[in-house]
Amino acid sequence: MRNRADVRPAIERVGGAPVVIKLLEGTQGIGVILAPQVKVAEAIIETLHSTKQNVLIQKFIAESRGRDIRALVVGDRVVAAMRRVAEGDEFRSNVHRGGRVEPVTLDPVYEQTAVRSAQIMGLRVAGVDMLESDEGPLVMEVNSSPGLQGIEAATNLDVAGAIIDYIANQVAFPDIDIRQRLSVSTGYGVAELMVHSGAEQVGMKLGDLGLWDRDITVLTLHRGVSVIPNPRKHVVLEAEDRLLCFGKLEEMRSMIPEKRRRRPRVRRLPKEPLGE
Template sequence: MKIVVLSRNPKGYSVRRFREAAEARGHTLTVRSPLKFSMYVAQGDPDLTYNGKEFADCDAVIPRIGASITQFGTAVVRQFEQMGVFCLNTSTAISVSRDKLRSMQILSRHDIGIPDSAFVRGKEDVLPAIDALGGVPVIIKLLEGSQGVGVILADSVNIAEAIIETLQSARQNVLLQKFVAESKGKDIRAFVVGGKVVAAMRRKAAGTEFRSNVHRGGSTEAVTLDAEYERTAVQAAQIMGLRVAGVDMLEGIDGPQVMEVNSSPGLEGIEGASGVDIAGAMIAHIEDQVLFPDLDLRQKMTSKSGYGVVEFTLGPDSPLANQTVEGSNMRDQHEVLVMSITRGGNVIPTPRGDQAMLPGDVLLCYGKLLTLRTITPEPVKRVKKKKKIEL
């Protein structure tokens, strides 16, 4: 395969490791600066030039788009996508994960722990927001900061208001976030490749610093994640649509709190701490994906009108509960195929006819919408957890 890394740092550790891993597997790897591409957008004929010259085809792209060039960089990745080239992370997932507010908003509706956060504009809204987050000290974050720059701990309301006012006057949007004090300047970085945690480390901030970023002098050590941290990291990456992700989690009293999902996580700290060949895992994942590209199953399977895909938890009163797949006659009489059953976190793909379906199982089914409607539970109405502020 011909693999292209989009990076402005060809001599950096991560890119060096990509080259070693790719060449060890018989591929060629070239590094291209995203800023030297020009994109030509024409119907049916999207095209790219590099340094003014026609860009030779490649099989896969590893995007390493820095935070300062997100817009142009993701446009280059999108152009590769339009040309049908496999991109290890998609342009959409990269842009979404760059924005800390957007990421927190998207994660907030899932079963993923996150530090409570608030986004306000008016000066008069700052104080109620700080109260709702449990008071000071409170974290203030630039929406698009990285390497710890733009993450501030404010000890008092006055300081918080002054910082927010200053940043807003400089046209910077900021996020307010609960300070997870029990994490004590430590956090966990889990490196996810293709839906699996391939390596993890704990980072510890230096001295009195609360930010544990390696770029802020944080030290690293290998950790083995417990099941809850592993599940959280894998799901957070999946929700953000990232095949490769560095998921940052604080160790809260109630378990993992995801602060950030990085789309271009560095390899140096974590390969050093864990001894895992992460670059190799990334190249191996590219090989799999180029062979069997992802496809949007829902889109494919709903193209015939009246048919669709649903996933739902089997209730005790469902007509399918405690029946076998074959005994339920779903396939032969009702045109519904049970594609997988998830029980206690374990997936049973393409279950056999004698497989029982138990209350609490999560079923993934394809078939006639009319039947699917009769076997899926009513959507649950959203209940507000707690009312925080009396108005």
């Protein structure tokens, strides 16, 4: 947010005061301010703008009560998690602000959110910070180089060891560009088939789609945030399922519903070229 005129709409957008104002380059809780009223928020933001500092405005999650969760993601697992609890009536849970840490066993929803956040950011190791809201986890930040000392001390877990094990396993199974590797034999390749809501495939068993008869193998089934590897033929399809398939590209192309053809939006050219 850069302009004065953007301030009020931005506050409205997060549901009005109280709001949390954050300096973009803040750390250790410094530069994180709770503004109880719109007027105060405006004054703070204007002051910061006058010193050329950009800010972030967030809804204040009161029910989080000065707590936040740090989940350490390695690969597709949360290997350690802790809760940071603020001191007294402080709303910032940073250890540098006097917060204390405790180990937590995360609810699966929090684990999935953390893993998914790391995946979206393309990170294999990440520290995901979440607030515990009434609506469930709210991701505040995804750190690409999380500190390990604090979380190891809080949980008594060997996080560094988990990272090393993960990397060692990756050496045995290095990343391969499956798309490229599987496009070897002429005409074969990988493609994602979508099951659109309202499609006749919804409610059908995977094995009844006739894919294997058409020489198409289903590698994975993506459903929301979960993945079913090597899905079996008895799996019943749901709307918005995504099937990652290997097979003849021509066969798979015929299964993708054709996009509506783009209508030309330009005016017809005059018969004669425009001259002077």
